Amino acid sequence: MPELPEVEVVRRGLADHVVGRTISTVRVLHPRPVRRHLPGPDDFADRLAGRRVDAVSRRGKYLWLALDDGAAILVHLGMSGQMLVQPPHADAERHLRVVLELDDGLELRFVDQRMFGGLSISEDGATLPPEIAHIARDALDPRFDDVVFGERLRRRKTGIKRALLDQTLVSGIGNIYADEGLWRARLHFARPTETLTRPELARLLDGVRGVMASALEQGGTSFDALYVNVNGQSGYFDRSLAVYGQEGRPCPRCGTPVRRDAFMNRSSFTCPQCQPRPRRGRW
DNA sequence: GCTTGCGCCTGAATGC
DNA sequence: TGCATTCAGGCGCAAG
Numbered sequence: 001m002p003e004l005p006e007v008e009v010v011r012r013g014l015a016d017h018v019v020g021r022t023i024s025t026v027r028v029l030h031p032r033p034v035r036r037h038l039p040g041p042d043d044f045a046d047r048l049a050g051r052r053v054d055a056v057s058r059r060g061k062y063l064w065l066a067l068d069d070g071a072a073i074l075v076h077l078g079m080s081g082q083m084l085v086q087p088p089h090a091d092a093e094r095h096l097r098v099v100l101e102l103d104d105g106l107e108l109r110f111v112d113q114r115m116f117g118g119l120s121i122s123e124d125g126a127t128l129p130p131e132i133a134h135i136a137r138d139a140l141d142p143r144f145d146d147v148v149f150g151e152r153l154r155r156r157k158t159g160i161k162r163a164l165l166d167q168t169l170v171s172g173i174g175n176i177y178a179d180e181g182l183w184r185a186r187l188h189f190a191r192p193t194e195t196l197t198r199p200e201l202a203r204l205l206d207g208v209r210g211v212m213a214s215a216l217e218q219g220g221t222s223f224d225a226l227y228v229n230v231n232g233q234s235g236y237f238d239r240s241l242a243v244y245g246q247e248g249r250p251c252p253r254c255g256t257p258v259r260r261d262a263f264m265n266r267s268s269f270t271c272p273q274c275q276p277r278p279r280r281g282r283w
Numbered sequence: 284g285c286t287t288g289c290g291c292c293t294g295a296a297t298g299c
Numbered sequence: 300t301g302c303a304t305t306c307a308g309g310c311g312c313a314a315g
Contacts, residue, residue, distance in 0.1 A: 002309095003309095032291090032292080061309075061310095076309080076310080077309095078292090078308090078309060078310080079292085079293095079307075079308055079309065080292090080293080095293085112292095113292085113293055113294075114291090114292045114293050114294085114307090114308090115291085115292055115293080116291075116292065116308075116309060116310075117309085156285090156286090157285080157286075158285095158286065158287090162286085162287090165309085167309085167310080174308075174309070175307090175308065175309090264287090264288085264308095265288080265289090265306095265308085266306085266307070266308060267306090267307085
Protein backbone atom coordinates (compact mmCIF):
# COMPACT_ATOMS: atom_id res chain seq x y z
CA MET A 1 0.00 0.00 0.00
CA PRO A 2 2.08 2.87 -1.23
CA GLU A 3 2.02 5.95 0.96
CA LEU A 4 4.38 8.87 0.77
CA PRO A 5 7.68 7.09 1.56
CA GLU A 6 7.04 4.39 -1.03
CA VAL A 7 6.04 6.91 -3.68
CA GLU A 8 9.14 8.97 -2.98
CA VAL A 9 11.30 5.89 -3.41
CA VAL A 10 9.68 5.32 -6.80
CA ARG A 11 10.22 8.97 -7.73
CA ARG A 12 13.92 8.71 -6.99
CA GLY A 13 14.21 5.51 -8.98
CA LEU A 14 12.47 7.07 -11.96
CA ALA A 15 14.56 10.20 -11.70
CA ASP A 16 17.68 8.03 -11.93
CA HIS A 17 16.59 5.79 -14.77
CA VAL A 18 13.99 7.55 -16.91
CA VAL A 19 14.90 11.25 -17.01
CA GLY A 20 16.49 12.11 -20.35
CA ARG A 21 14.93 9.11 -22.07
CA THR A 22 12.56 9.48 -24.99
CA ILE A 23 9.40 7.39 -25.15
CA SER A 24 9.35 5.51 -28.44
CA THR A 25 6.15 3.47 -28.22
CA VAL A 26 3.34 3.05 -25.70
CA ARG A 27 1.21 -0.07 -25.33
CA VAL A 28 -1.96 0.07 -23.23
CA LEU A 29 -2.85 -3.49 -22.21
CA HIS A 30 -5.88 -2.62 -20.07
CA PRO A 31 -8.07 0.47 -20.51
CA ARG A 32 -8.85 1.07 -16.84
CA PRO A 33 -5.49 2.52 -15.74
CA VAL A 34 -5.78 5.25 -18.41
CA ARG A 35 -9.50 5.91 -17.72
CA ARG A 36 -8.81 9.51 -16.81
CA HIS A 37 -7.48 10.20 -20.28
CA LEU A 38 -10.85 10.89 -21.84
CA PRO A 39 -9.82 10.64 -25.55
CA GLY A 40 -9.06 6.97 -24.87
CA PRO A 41 -6.14 4.52 -24.77
CA ASP A 42 -5.09 4.92 -28.41
CA ASP A 43 -4.86 8.66 -28.07
CA PHE A 44 -2.93 8.22 -24.84
CA ALA A 45 -0.34 6.13 -26.64
CA ASP A 46 -0.13 8.43 -29.68
CA ARG A 47 0.15 11.52 -27.52
CA LEU A 48 3.23 10.21 -25.68
CA ALA A 49 5.23 8.66 -28.52
CA GLY A 50 8.35 10.70 -29.24
CA ARG A 51 8.24 12.74 -26.03
CA ARG A 52 11.29 13.05 -23.79
CA VAL A 53 11.04 12.86 -19.99
CA ASP A 54 12.72 15.90 -18.45
CA ALA A 55 11.97 15.52 -14.73
CA VAL A 56 10.09 13.44 -12.18
CA SER A 57 8.27 15.27 -9.39
CA ARG A 58 5.91 14.37 -6.58
CA ARG A 59 3.08 16.00 -4.66
CA GLY A 60 1.69 13.77 -1.93
CA LYS A 61 1.15 10.36 -3.46
CA TYR A 62 1.01 11.71 -7.02
CA LEU A 63 3.98 11.61 -9.35
CA TRP A 64 4.38 13.44 -12.61
CA LEU A 65 6.86 12.97 -15.42
CA ALA A 66 7.42 16.36 -17.03
CA LEU A 67 7.77 16.08 -20.81
CA ASP A 68 9.73 18.12 -23.32
CA ASP A 69 6.58 19.68 -24.80
CA GLY A 70 5.36 21.11 -21.50
CA ALA A 71 2.88 18.34 -20.77
CA ALA A 72 3.28 15.66 -18.12
CA ILE A 73 2.34 12.08 -17.35
CA LEU A 74 0.46 11.99 -14.05
CA VAL A 75 0.93 8.77 -12.09
CA HIS A 76 -0.93 7.46 -9.07
CA LEU A 77 -0.07 4.03 -7.70
CA GLY A 78 -3.40 3.55 -5.95
CA MET A 79 -3.39 0.49 -3.73
CA SER A 80 -1.20 -1.88 -5.65
CA GLY A 81 0.56 0.02 -8.41
CA GLN A 82 4.21 -0.42 -9.36
CA MET A 83 6.49 1.34 -11.83
CA LEU A 84 9.16 -1.05 -13.05
CA VAL A 85 12.08 -0.50 -15.36
CA GLN A 86 12.67 -3.76 -17.18
CA PRO A 87 14.49 -5.11 -20.23
CA PRO A 88 12.03 -5.92 -23.03
CA HIS A 89 12.65 -9.64 -22.86
CA ALA A 90 11.68 -9.84 -19.18
CA ASP A 91 8.51 -11.86 -18.65
CA ALA A 92 5.30 -9.83 -18.52
CA GLU A 93 4.14 -9.32 -14.97
CA ARG A 94 0.82 -10.90 -14.07
CA HIS A 95 -0.90 -7.52 -13.79
CA LEU A 96 1.05 -5.58 -16.40
CA ARG A 97 -1.23 -2.77 -17.65
CA VAL A 98 0.82 -0.21 -19.60
CA VAL A 99 4.24 -0.39 -21.25
CA LEU A 100 6.28 2.66 -22.25
CA GLU A 101 9.18 1.63 -24.46
CA LEU A 102 12.20 3.90 -24.04
CA ASP A 103 14.93 4.87 -26.49
CA ASP A 104 17.62 3.04 -24.50
CA GLY A 105 15.88 -0.28 -25.13
CA LEU A 106 14.41 -0.58 -21.65
CA GLU A 107 10.72 -0.51 -20.77
CA LEU A 108 8.92 1.48 -18.13
CA ARG A 109 6.08 -0.76 -17.00
CA PHE A 110 2.98 0.13 -15.01
CA VAL A 111 1.83 -2.93 -13.08
CA ASP A 112 -1.30 -2.75 -10.95
CA GLN A 113 -3.31 -5.66 -9.64
CA ARG A 114 -6.34 -3.80 -8.34
CA MET A 115 -6.26 -0.85 -10.72
CA PHE A 116 -7.13 1.85 -8.23
CA GLY A 117 -4.15 3.68 -9.64
CA GLY A 118 -3.54 4.95 -13.13
CA LEU A 119 -1.80 7.17 -15.65
CA SER A 120 -3.12 10.32 -17.27
CA ILE A 121 -1.81 13.27 -19.22
CA SER A 122 -1.73 16.83 -17.97
CA GLU A 123 -1.23 19.49 -20.60
CA ASP A 124 0.46 21.71 -18.04
CA GLY A 125 3.28 19.85 -16.36
CA ALA A 126 5.84 22.60 -16.01
CA THR A 127 5.21 23.29 -12.33
CA LEU A 128 2.30 21.71 -10.46
CA PRO A 129 -0.27 20.16 -12.82
CA PRO A 130 -3.68 21.77 -12.20
CA GLU A 131 -5.28 18.34 -11.83
CA ILE A 132 -3.45 17.88 -8.52
CA ALA A 133 -3.31 21.49 -7.36
CA HIS A 134 -5.81 20.64 -4.60
CA ILE A 135 -3.37 18.21 -2.98
CA ALA A 136 -1.60 19.77 0.01
CA ARG A 137 2.11 19.58 0.66
CA ASP A 138 3.27 16.66 2.78
CA ALA A 139 4.60 17.03 6.32
CA LEU A 140 8.19 16.34 5.23
CA ASP A 141 8.09 19.10 2.59
CA PRO A 142 10.34 21.99 3.69
CA ARG A 143 7.61 24.42 2.65
CA PHE A 144 4.93 22.70 4.74
CA ASP A 145 3.62 25.33 7.17
CA ASP A 146 2.95 23.90 10.65
CA VAL A 147 1.09 26.99 11.84
CA VAL A 148 -1.27 27.16 8.89
CA PHE A 149 -1.86 23.43 9.15
CA GLY A 150 -2.75 23.78 12.83
CA GLU A 151 -5.20 26.56 12.12
CA ARG A 152 -6.90 24.70 9.31
CA LEU A 153 -7.02 21.51 11.37
CA ARG A 154 -8.68 23.15 14.33
CA ARG A 155 -11.32 24.70 12.11
CA ARG A 156 -12.41 21.24 11.04
CA LYS A 157 -15.44 19.61 12.59
CA THR A 158 -14.22 16.06 12.47
CA GLY A 159 -11.98 13.46 14.10
CA ILE A 160 -8.21 13.70 13.91
CA LYS A 161 -7.72 10.60 11.77
CA ARG A 162 -10.22 11.66 9.15
CA ALA A 163 -8.34 14.93 8.93
CA LEU A 164 -4.98 13.16 8.53
CA LEU A 165 -6.37 11.12 5.65
CA ASP A 166 -7.67 14.24 3.88
CA GLN A 167 -5.06 14.94 1.21
CA THR A 168 -6.16 18.56 0.84
CA LEU A 169 -5.05 19.26 4.41
CA VAL A 170 -1.81 17.28 4.55
CA SER A 171 -0.80 14.79 1.88
CA GLY A 172 0.95 11.45 1.80
CA ILE A 173 -0.70 9.86 4.83
CA GLY A 174 -2.76 6.69 4.41
CA ASN A 175 -4.36 4.35 6.91
CA ILE A 176 -1.11 2.74 8.03
CA TYR A 177 0.90 5.86 8.74
CA ALA A 178 -2.11 7.60 10.26
CA ASP A 179 -2.39 4.84 12.85
CA GLU A 180 1.34 4.75 13.47
CA GLY A 181 1.64 8.52 13.73
CA LEU A 182 -1.28 8.75 16.15
CA TRP A 183 0.27 6.02 18.28
CA ARG A 184 3.56 7.90 18.44
CA ALA A 185 1.68 11.05 19.41
CA ARG A 186 -0.46 9.15 21.96
CA LEU A 187 -3.65 10.47 20.43
CA HIS A 188 -6.87 8.58 19.76
CA PHE A 189 -8.17 8.63 16.19
CA ALA A 190 -11.58 9.97 17.24
CA ARG A 191 -10.18 12.99 19.01
CA PRO A 192 -12.09 16.07 17.76
CA THR A 193 -9.73 18.29 15.77
CA GLU A 194 -11.03 21.49 17.34
CA THR A 195 -9.93 20.39 20.83
CA LEU A 196 -6.27 19.73 19.99
CA THR A 197 -3.84 21.76 22.09
CA ARG A 198 -0.66 23.26 20.72
CA PRO A 199 1.59 20.61 22.35
CA GLU A 200 -0.64 17.83 21.03
CA LEU A 201 -0.44 19.30 17.56
CA ALA A 202 3.34 19.36 17.80
CA ARG A 203 3.35 15.72 18.95
CA LEU A 204 1.09 14.78 16.08
CA LEU A 205 3.38 16.33 13.46
CA ASP A 206 6.43 14.81 15.14
CA GLY A 207 4.77 11.41 15.14
CA VAL A 208 3.73 11.53 11.51
CA ARG A 209 7.11 12.85 10.38
CA GLY A 210 8.98 10.29 12.42
CA VAL A 211 7.10 7.36 11.03
CA MET A 212 7.42 8.56 7.43
CA ALA A 213 11.09 9.43 7.78
CA SER A 214 12.05 6.01 9.09
CA ALA A 215 10.02 4.29 6.39
CA LEU A 216 11.74 6.44 3.79
CA GLU A 217 15.12 5.54 5.20
CA GLN A 218 14.40 1.83 4.97
CA GLY A 219 12.54 1.92 1.67
CA GLY A 220 15.13 4.14 0.08
CA THR A 221 17.76 1.47 0.30
CA SER A 222 15.75 -1.38 -1.12
CA PHE A 223 15.83 -0.83 -4.88
CA ASP A 224 18.66 -1.68 -7.19
CA ALA A 225 19.84 -0.05 -10.39
CA LEU A 226 17.31 -1.54 -12.75
CA TYR A 227 14.35 -2.43 -10.66
CA VAL A 228 12.23 0.41 -9.37
CA ASN A 229 9.73 -1.18 -7.08
CA VAL A 230 6.99 -0.32 -4.71
CA ASN A 231 4.60 -2.78 -3.25
CA GLY A 232 4.77 -2.21 0.47
CA GLN A 233 8.06 -4.05 0.35
CA SER A 234 10.17 -1.42 2.06
CA GLY A 235 10.72 -3.82 4.94
CA TYR A 236 9.11 -1.26 7.15
CA PHE A 237 5.86 -3.13 7.18
CA ASP A 238 7.32 -6.30 8.57
CA ARG A 239 9.56 -4.95 11.25
CA SER A 240 8.57 -1.57 12.52
CA LEU A 241 4.80 -1.33 12.86
CA ALA A 242 3.76 -0.60 16.43
CA VAL A 243 -0.01 -0.96 16.11
CA TYR A 244 -1.16 -1.26 12.49
CA GLY A 245 -2.31 -4.84 11.89
CA GLN A 246 -1.15 -5.81 15.38
CA GLU A 247 -4.52 -6.56 17.00
CA GLY A 248 -4.03 -8.46 20.25
CA ARG A 249 -0.26 -8.06 20.25
CA PRO A 250 1.38 -6.03 23.03
CA CYS A 251 1.87 -2.30 22.57
CA PRO A 252 5.66 -1.79 22.23
CA ARG A 253 5.47 1.04 24.76
CA CYS A 254 3.32 -0.38 27.56
CA GLY A 255 2.45 -3.97 26.71
CA THR A 256 -1.31 -3.49 26.59
CA PRO A 257 -2.90 -5.55 23.79
CA VAL A 258 -3.51 -3.50 20.66
CA ARG A 259 -7.16 -2.95 19.85
CA ARG A 260 -8.88 -2.82 16.48
CA ASP A 261 -11.93 -0.69 15.75
CA ALA A 262 -14.05 -0.40 12.63
CA PHE A 263 -13.50 3.02 11.10
CA MET A 264 -14.72 4.37 7.76
CA ASN A 265 -15.30 0.87 6.37
CA ARG A 266 -11.79 -0.13 7.34
CA SER A 267 -9.81 -0.56 10.56
CA SER A 268 -8.08 1.59 13.12
CA PHE A 269 -5.49 0.17 15.48
CA THR A 270 -4.74 1.79 18.82
CA CYS A 271 -3.24 1.06 22.20
CA PRO A 272 -6.16 1.54 24.61
CA GLN A 273 -3.73 2.52 27.38
CA CYS A 274 -1.54 5.03 25.47
CA GLN A 275 -4.38 6.36 23.30
CA PRO A 276 -7.51 6.50 25.45
CA ARG A 277 -10.74 7.24 23.63
CA PRO A 278 -12.01 10.78 24.17
CA ARG A 279 -15.32 11.09 26.01
CA ARG A 280 -16.96 12.77 23.04
CA GLY A 281 -15.13 11.63 20.01
CA ARG A 282 -15.69 12.31 16.32
CA TRP A 283 -15.27 9.40 13.95
C1' DG B 284 -18.86 25.38 1.84
C1' DC B 285 -17.94 21.59 4.49
C1' DT B 286 -18.42 16.75 5.89
C1' DT B 287 -19.66 12.04 4.99
C1' DG B 288 -20.27 7.80 2.45
C1' DC B 289 -20.27 5.05 -1.81
C1' DG B 290 -18.23 2.61 -5.66
C1' DC B 291 -14.49 1.25 -8.11
C1' DC B 292 -11.11 -3.30 -8.38
C1' DT B 293 -8.69 -8.11 -7.51
C1' DG B 294 -7.23 -11.90 -4.90
C1' DA B 295 -6.19 -13.86 -0.40
C1' DA B 296 -8.39 -15.39 3.55
C1' DT B 297 -12.30 -17.00 5.79
C1' DG B 298 -16.95 -19.21 6.39
C1' DC B 299 -20.39 -22.68 5.57
C1' DT C 300 -13.85 -29.77 -1.90
C1' DG C 301 -16.07 -25.86 -3.57
C1' DC C 302 -18.55 -21.96 -3.71
C1' DA C 303 -19.80 -17.51 -1.52
C1' DT C 304 -18.54 -13.78 1.37
C1' DT C 305 -15.38 -10.55 3.58
C1' DC C 306 -11.60 -7.60 3.70
C1' DA C 307 -7.87 -4.55 2.18
C1' DG C 308 -8.07 1.00 1.02
C1' DG C 309 -7.03 5.90 -2.06
C1' DC C 310 -9.62 8.72 -4.50
C1' DG C 311 -13.37 11.23 -7.02
C1' DC C 312 -17.72 12.41 -6.72
C1' DA C 313 -22.46 12.72 -5.12
C1' DA C 314 -25.36 13.37 -1.32
C1' DG C 315 -26.45 15.35 3.04
